Amino acid sequence: MMTSAWTSPWLLPLAALFPLLLAALPAIPALRRHQLHLLPIAAIPALWAGLFVPDEATVTLTHALMESTWTMDHLGRVFQLFTAFGWLVAGLFSISYLRDHPRKGPFAIPFLLAMSGNLLLPTAADAVTFYTGFGVMSFASWGLVVHAGTPEARRAGRVYMTLVLLGELMVFPGLVKGTLWAESSLLSAIRTHWTLDPDPRFQIALIFFGFALKAGLFPFHFWLPLAHPAAPAPASAVLSGCMIKAGLLAWLRLLPLGEFAMPILGQTITLLAGTSMIGALVIGLTQTHPKALLAYSSLSKMGMMMLLLAPAMIEPQLAPAAIAAVLVYATFHSLHKSALFLGTALPPSRGKTGLMILLCASFAGLPFLSGALAKTSVKTLLDHPAFPNGQPFAPLFALSALLTLLLMFRFLLLTQLRPSNSKPQAPSSQLPAPHSALSWTLAVLAALLFPLLAQHFDLSTNPGYAYRPVTALTAEPALWGGLLLIAVWAIFKPKLPFHIPPGDLLNLLPRISRPWLARMETLLEETETRLNGAPGGLAYLIITLLLVGLMVSFSALI
Amino acid sequence: MIVLELLSAFLICLGIFFFFASAVGLLRFPDTLCRMHALAKADNLALGCVIMGAMLRQTDLYAVGKLLLIWVVTLLSSATGGFLLAQRIRRKNLALERDI
């Protein structure tokens, strides 16, 4: 590619900041009516940059953010492309979806801000920029979660915010400590300098779990099933399709994968991710809200990706293969989830039902569709000669595939086959508005054409990766078992034995601590009121005595 | 000279005695009007004695004049102040109040 203004590395920061710039435009009254049209436009430069800026293109802004650095590499490109695409599609979709909504402004601005933050991530090469993007994205998407303003949305927002903050709290010191020892804030430097740190385990754990909150790892996952049903469909699409992958990107950039072995962390993650992968599917099956169901599916898939990374922590040799597999799976998942979430908001029609079935089949990994491709990449990793104990993993993945199939079936039941059950938050008109139709078609096309895209963008770095339809058909016990189960279900229509409300674990949280906390707060407030009077004077006297005593005794010692 | 010194010392001692007496009066007298009496004693008599004693020790006429001025001004102020206080007490009918 020739280097020109169109492929200049400066496009990387500019593309990420473009949505931020557009976010200021609704301040102009004339533009306020058309602010939704800004949403898809905002993602175009990033898509362009992902397509045309060459590898190794680097730009450093010396004065900004303590030497902000941006680099394009393969990993970044893949993330940049599916992220930008996800935002583009969701933006396009929202034009008609929110056209008659009274709260356009409160949607467009957080949407653009979150987009800007998310688009910063793939090409950000230093810790400060990365953390900035992550923070902007996380906090701005609070606005998306609470957009509906209902009590459920507010509760979801509170839970989301708590977890985001906890995540930031863990990530921040981890990054700072990393830069301390790397003597540079470049992510690559941090990644390679963990060994210099006398005790890196703690920081690595901080970084891992900090980003795991965003990615919805098992004990911290409950914000997702609360947030997705509450948020508008395009917001759910980007939350699940793009933003949830940010944690993944952070791990790939920061964790010393392939540098040294971290057996304890690796085993912990295996355990948690395994629980996440299977548990989310089980709970997801009991959901009645299609978007909550999809949220659990996302949780399961994120758990799966973590499960793919965990062996690489135990066995550094595996890292390249694991990363390649995760990359394929992440892209696949992003494209599908965007399309699925947007699909829930479309009014029912015959064409839509067909496409939805196709999409679900693909997502469930039925042969000859893009899901099969993603699944094969996982299998290739499991077959890797260095994989320590691949065999116990295989049944787990098979179980996951089976449950996914069931889950997708249930999703179809909830949305398409039994439309009375579905509660799409659709606009008043029954015909799909042109923007949503176009956007959804784009999303579905991209999801179904994933194999072509993967080939074009060189995702097949995994040497063992191949598209093997025949094996898929024959050697898939999960597939056949799943279809069998579906058939049984279709015939007997059993009632679900139980229903777990979204946000499972959160509902179990004990409320015993509440009165205790309240009492402590009251005590604190009483003390504060007292401090305002004479006891404040006493406090001051004590401090002065302490100061004087310390200083004078020190001088007497010398 | 000796006579002047002795006289001056005597006057100052006398003044101090009156100061003491008026202090005792200020503390012991029952109400404000009586206390005012004690105060006036201090201002007029005690201060007067002390100032006269001090005047006898001065060689500079200028300083004597200043001392005299101090006494005169104090007399004036104390008289006026006492009057105002008494007037206030009378107006407010507070003559029997035990404290200021």
Next chain:
Amino acid sequence: MMPPPWLLTLPVVLPLTFGILTLLFPSDWLARAGRHGALLCAATVVPCTRWIWQAGSLHQSLGGWVAPLGIDLYLDGMACLFLIFGALMGLGISFYAAAYFPPSPDGARTRNDLFWPLWFVTWGGINSLFLTLDLFNIYVTLELISVAGVGLILIAGTPGATRAALQYQMQALIAGLVYLLGVGLIYNVVGTLDLQLMGAELQPGPMKNMGMALMTSGILIKAALFPMHFWLPRAHADAPAPVSAVLSGLVVTVAFVILTRIWFAGLHRLAPFLLPRLLGGLGATGILWGGILALRQTRLKRVLAYSTVSQIGYLFLVFALTFHDAPGQGLVWTGAVYLAISHGLAKGAAFMAAGYLQKAEGSDSLQHLRGCARKHPVAVMVLAVASINLMGLPPSTGFIGKWMMLKASFYTQQWMLAVVMLGGGLLAAAYLFRVFEILLQPAETEFDKTQSDAPQTEKKPTALGYSPRGMLIPAMLLALATLVPVLFITAPEALLRIGAPVPFTDFISPGGAP
């Protein structure tokens, strides 16, 4: 190159002059005079910055009497940076106040008119404090600022404000006297009031140490460090909004600047290692204490006032994190300066937005402000930008300051401080998001008038009596100013290094990037 004789005194003289002029001008000129005066006063920073950029730090002796006998003003990078900060705040506050205080209908002077002279005198005093090196002069100027602060709070005219002003006055008196006692002891030993000359004599002694302890103790009340913060919430919350911005944004920062000066001029060499721990511990407690109490407030300005209590705590961590000859203390100090400046700007902007909401809605009770984001989106945006700073989130200057301090706490292995710093950020986020959740609530369905705990007036709107745009634009600009250094972070850092009181060495090896 000779510096012009007015270089360091003009930033003091010009605000004082405008203080006099605004007292003498007729009432209907005041808003305009305030705005133009602010522009002129802020412009005095330009020659100072130019000078320091070209020729480095500068001493100027007042009256031609050199330091031990007379008073020295000293311009170094820190002073210059804080002067710029003061100029920004001054511009914002003046323009805001010009829109905030309604013009009196018939041109008669009102109590509000006294804002201008008091504010300009405060500004002059603050500039003087940034520049002075003289211990006694610090005392006089602190008194000037405090007395003016009392008058400024009283402008509100409510009984609550009067009580708050009285308390403010009492703490100022006590703090001033304790400080003065310390100055006296030090003067007896050292025989000079000049900070730098005093710092040159490093031998600890009972008298000198006692003096230092008393001076520190006096400044601690002024800075409202926990548990000496008790006067702050009322004073800052009950004052009119521009005054809250002055007190919370500028005046508290000044106390910190003075303590930094004294600290690095020699206190840190005289002090036992427990003293920085004590200050750091109090700061840490203050962070948590202020944060938790801010969570429980029912009025927006109270939340912001307690947030100030919390944020001051961060500044005092710098004393725990720098110790004599430790590497990286320059970095910590830079971080603290960034935090102080970003907090000042953000808190100023936040109080301005709160004042706007209070005016527009008739009360700053949170219950009352429920769902007002729809009506006043810009004010809420201002609050949001300021909140980014208060929480220490990227891309704000506060974030960079926190980053630097966190790094130092890791290096010096003061884990507790790191935990508290992070916990303080969490608390800040908690109390601010609580506010936003209330402001952003879509409909007033849950609005219950009986629950509102602030007095409400039930008059029909006739004329606004204030200019929304005039209030919100300065607030927005101040809030955005906190984000600007992030884009040009090398400039303030280079400025700070000029004549810095601390050595700038990096943690592990010299020359590494921060």
Next chain:
Amino acid sequence: MSPGLVFDTVLAFSLVVLAVITLRQRTPGEAVVQLMIFGLLLALSWLRVDAPDLALTEAAIGSGVTGALLLAALRRTGFGKPFPAPVSAWLRYPVTLGCAVLGLILSLVVMQSWHHPAGLTELTRQYMPETGTENPVTAVILNYRAYDTLLEIGVLLVAALSVYTLSGPASGTPVKPPGPIFRFYMRIMTPVFWLVVPYMVWVGGRAPGGAFQAGALLSGLGALTLLGPSPWPMRLRRRVVRWGLTLGFTLFLAAAAWMWQHGNFLGYPPEQAKNWILLIEIACTLSIGISLTVMFAGCAGWLHEDPKIAPESAAQAPKRRHP
């Protein structure tokens, strides 16, 4: 034990006792009277350490003016009303103990390592010829450390303004017409004040005296006039009062800035220094006197600000009704 030491000990002891007594009064009125006595004793102790300037200032401002201001303020709130909430015993004892310990440490430290200040006395003397004054205190106040004094004058101005902000529409009771004796007193004392005030200003160049003492005296005259048969200062135009208030500060500031042309802020050329100092002293005396008088009037509730001034809350825009 020399008589001087005995006297000092008694003085120090009575200061402490008086302070405690002042603190233990039940009503503000009594406390103010005790405070004034305390101020007089304090002035005496300044005299004992050879600081007649400070003694004068302490007597005039610390005891006299402050007492008058407090008494005037009590006119509005009531002399005999007891203090609202007495401090409970469990607090009083630790506070007393803490103060005692602090005082003990302070006195131990001071007694142990006090040496005659290595201060600037020599330097002050050395440069006296260039200052244009013969009184070292005036030299320090208006020459070496004139910047501090400039700001102090600012403090007074600001304090007067603060009293202005405090004086709301609620005014105190009007002054009752004074009796013939008071009128007579006024007639005699007014010329005396007019004589003494300029003397104080003028003497400041050589001996204890100067703007602060003279200003305090002037405010005494002001207070008398306010109490007298024709309180003409109250009838002055507000603008005139404002000019008077700022006069000292303005002139001082202008003089300081004027010296920029000689190369130094506040650096009077030695040959003109005397004139400048005198000019500044006169202006400051007037302003100090006026501002203290204004405070007196304000504390007594006699400053009638425009009754139209409403407190902040009422000046706000009316609340709009929520739907």
